[in-house]
Amino acid sequence: MHEILFRGKRFDNSRWVYGYLSFIYVDGKNQDGFIYTNKAQIYSQEDCRSYDVLTETVGQFTGLCDKNGTKIFEHDIMKFCDDDGEESYYKIEWNLYRWTVIGEDGNVNDLDKFFCNMSAVAGNIFDNPELLGGD
Secondary structure, three states: OOOOOEEEEEEEOOOOOEEEEEEEEEEEEEEEEEEEEEEOOOOEEEOOOEEEEHHHHOOEEEEOOOOOOEEEEEOEEEEOOOOOOOEEEEEEEEEEEEEEEEEOOOOEEOHHHHHOEEEEEEHHHHOOOHHHHOO
């Protein structure tokens, strides 16, 4: 069993907060269900406070760590070095009931311990989109 942990960027200052996802703001209801706003709330055990975070930045801990012992979260970008020293970057996403690694070419593979042991967290899609060829 792995630790249940979330992170999100604070609404007020864009800093990352880690803890429990405690609330997602809803603004009314339509015929298909709830209409979500752009805010959620994460409770930080570190300082025993709840913080409003941007909903789109909320990501869950995968339960796995990279080769340096860094926790891997949804939306992280991993750097993988092959035997020839060539670097590749991959995005971590939840996809069809499993954690996946999505390459720059769009190929999707399962996130596993082998990949984690050969890779390092290089950033995330919000702070470092350029690692994936983005802006």
